[in-house]
Amino acid sequence: MxxxxxxxxxxxxxxxxxxxxxxxxxxxxxxxxxxxxxxxxxxxxxxxxxxxxxxxxxxxxxxxxxxxxxxxxxxxxxxxxxxxxxxxxxxxxxxxxxxxxxxxxxxxxxxxxxxxxxxxxxxxxxxxxxxxxxxxxxxxxxxxxxxxxxxxxxxxxxxxxNLPDIDVSLPTVIIAGAPNVGKSSLLRRLSRAKPEVKPYPFTTKELIVGHLEHLLGKIQLIDTPGLLDSPLEEKKNVERKAVIALKHISNLVLFIVDPTETCGFSLDYQKKVLETVRSIVSCDVWIVLNKADIASPSHVENFKKKFNINEFFIISAEKGVNIDKLKNEIIEYFQNRNAKI
Ligand SMILES: Nc1nc2c(ncn2[C@@H]2O[C@H](COP(=O)(O)OP(=O)(O)OP(=O)(O)O)[C@@H](O)[C@H]2O)c(=O)[nH]1
Ligand SMILES: [Mg+2]
CATH class of the missing domain: 1.20.120.1190 (Four Helix Bundle (Hemerythrin (Met), subunit A))
Structure with a gap:
């Protein structure tokens, strides 16, 4: 802390x-x-x-x-x-x-x-x-x-x-996205934190902290409440916590997308949420496609077309697919940044 x-x-x-x-x-x-x-x-x-x-x-x-x-x-x-x-x-x-x-x-x-x-x-x-x-x-x-x-x-x-035990001096990754896309499931996979995971939106109401330990130190991972496509000034208190974390302490954002839309939010909607996130942060934003276990090639194609993005991760937070790869990339990213400093 x-x-x-x-x-x-x-x-x-x-x-x-x-x-x-x-x-x-x-x-x-x-x-x-x-x-x-x-x-x-x-x-x-x-x-x-x-x-x-x-x-x-x-x-x-x-x-x-x-x-x-x-x-x-x-x-x-x-x-x-x-x-x-x-x-x-x-x-x-x-x-x-x-x-x-x-x-x-x-x-x-x-x-x-x-x-x-x-x-x-x-x-x-x-x-x-x-x-x-x-x-x-x-x-x-x-x-x-x-x-x-x-x-x-x-x-x-x-x-x-009751403030979250967040260390503002640590390199920090914010896990953001629309509700119910699998943000908390991913934090559980990447760290020892145990945020609640439920099959419905708006489960996470607080900022939840986990850590990725590596040879050179610690990276802080923060799970955030799901974001809606609404103007920043109209955000309700729970969502505002995510916005505040993005605004003040993000060094890297993992933006989680559910290409299957089983989260209840369409890809068009999730894209708008991504635009909001991009308008808040100045750091890099990585796109992480979740639910690879149930995503069909056409889901992925649809995502590529809608988002017009070719660089992204495909994972399954629930089944643990590609988690180590993502973890290593995050560590490498911060190690390279350290080297530059
Ligand atoms: N099939 C599948 N389901 C997943 C995967 N990851 C998460 N889920 C399911 O998606 C639902 C939502 O997961 P959460 O991790 O709670 O999602 P969240 O984004 O944290 O949700 P909020 O906190 O409400 O914004 C749960 O039913 C999870 O089991 C995945 O990789 N594959
Ligand atoms: Mg959650």
Missing amino acids: CAEIARLKQQMVFAPKTSSELFEQMVKQCRKRTTKKGANKLETRRIRTLECIKSATRFAAGKLKNVALKSPFVEDLHPFFRELLEISVNIEDYKSCASRVYSASKLINRIGRGYIIKVKRSQKTDEIVRFEREFFGRTYSILKDIEDCLSTVRNFQVTFQ
């Missing part, structure tokens, strides 16, 4: 689900108060209240600070991840909420310090009790004020945690 993303995922401190949850934990910290006794009732009360406010402040302010500062800074992320996040969360809302959470942490610290001074100066037990109550009252209302922000930050964090 990309070291950076893995580290960011690991260091995140999740925002509490609700502000009441955090408040209750804070009160618990206070209950752990010391059993130390003072010279008299007033002093004992003072010692215990001071301990209570200190530990509750430390806990709540510390937690909020960690939630805010240990969450990813969106500007530091690779645009690929930023765009993936934008599918499900509003980045601007997240940024302003993370900063509000941080401000709340500072405010609680300040309030805590203020009440500590008041408690230290007080000469009356009932006043100390009132200060403690006030401290919790004010903290509670600060937490209530950031209730929505806590859930915005948490929602972002959960989305971030």
